[in-house]
Amino acid sequence: MVQWTEFERATIQEIFANINYEEVGPASLARCLIVYPWTQRYFGNFGNLYNATAITTNPMIAKHGITILHGLDRAVKNMDDIKNTYAELSVLHSDKLHVDPDNFRLLSDCLTIVIASKMGKSFTGEVQAAFQKFMAVVVSALGRQYH
Amino acid sequence: MTSLTKKDKDAVRAFWSRVAGKSADIGADAVCRMLTVYPQTKTYFDHWKDKSPNSASAKNHGVTVMSGVAEAVAQIDDMKAGLQSLSELHAFTLRVDPANFKILSHCMLVVMAIMFPNDFTPQVHVAMDKFLASLALCLSEKYR
Numbered sequence: 620m621v622q623w624t625e626f627e628r629a630t631i632q633e634i635f636a637n638i639n640y641e642e643v644g645p646a647s648l649a650r651c652l653i654v655y656p657w658t659q660r661y662f663g664n665f666g667n668l669y670n671a672t673a674i675t676t677n678p679m680i681a682k683h684g685i686t687i688l689h690g691l692d693r694a695v696k697n698m699d700d701i702k703n704t705y706a707e708l709s710v711l712h713s714d715k716l717h718v719d720p721d722n723f724r725l726l727s728d729c730l731t732i733v734i735a736s737k738m739g740k741s742f743t744g745e746v747q748a749a750f751q752k753f754m755a756v757v758v759s760a761l762g763r764q765y766h
Numbered sequence: 767m768t769s770l771t772k773k774d775k776d777a778v779r780a781f782w783s784r785v786a787g788k789s790a791d792i793g794a795d796a797v798c799r800m801l802t803v804y805p806q807t808k809t810y811f812d813h814w815k816d817k818s819p820n821s822a823s824a825k826n827h828g829v830t831v832m833s834g835v836a837e838a839v840a841q842i843d844d845m846k847a848g849l850q851s852l853s854e855l856h857a858f859t860l861r862v863d864p865a866n867f868k869i870l871s872h873c874m875l876v877v878m879a880i881m882f883p884n885d886f887t888p889q890v891h892v893a894m895d896k897f898l899a900s901l902a903l904c905l906s907e908k909y910r
Contacts, residue, residue: 649888650888650891653888653889653891653892654888654891654892654895671887671888671889674888675888728872731876732875732876732879732886732891733879735876735879735880736879736880736883736886737883738880739880739883740880742876742880743799743802744798744799744801744802744803744819745802747799747802747803747876748802748803751803
């Protein structure tokens with residue numbers, strides 16, 4: 620089981636209590652599709668993804684970004700059992716969506732960078748470490764049921 | 767995977783000209799952050815008296831690394847030729863495991879996002895990511 624310090628627990632709760640989901644979600648997914656263009660393979664029927672402007676203004680991508688970010692809420696509320704919390708979602712991503720689990724890591728990196736840009740100086744090394752640890756656990760749980 | 771287009775190089779040069787004035791701060795924050803977020807990187811610095819993430823040694827090292835990055839920007843049209851001595855340094859003396867280039871690059875990108883939230887757009891991000899990956903490849907080229 621993952622051991623969390625008090626600082627890590629508090630940091631994760633605080634980050635998610637203070638981000639604007641409608642801004643961070645779309646920004647993170649759009650950034651991922653621009654920085655790692657091969658991730659666009661999963662969004663064939665999301666309309667125009669031809670260039671960065673199209674991606675950043677695409678309403679379907681924006682909506683999906685918000686959905687993904689809210690998907691993290693479950694982990695935030697169940698930090699002591701993220702593995703089981705995401706078992707079903709893991710099966711979904713494996714069996715139905717067929718997403719290469721490496722993509723979770725790519726999106727996670729983009730989310731880190733967007734949150735860093737929002738939090739500015741308060742995104743210290745310690746806060747970054749806590750956030751990346753949390754995301755690593757989430758990414759691992761999402762890839763766990765692949766077979 | 768890491769061939770820089772003209773568009774990439776232009777983006778890197780343009781962004782760099784905006785941030786070069788703060789490059790020492792960027793470097794210091796990136797290295798200090800790396801030592802905190804990825805403690806295994808401390809193993810390369812046993813020779814420092816003070817190995818804590820915010821030590822003077824760590825900050826100075828960040829400045830050193832970043833001046834290497836500045837040099838790479840200047841040599842962006844032919845990094846392989848322009849960075850020969852740095853490449854040899856890393857291959858024969860430093861022998862930093864290449865996985866760590868990715869780690870430090872990530873930390874640099876995070877610092878850029880923190881310090882320049884409006885300039886570090888997704889387009890700049892992808893260009894810088896490609897550039898740093900290209901630089902890393904250059905540095906590890908002579909490893910074997």
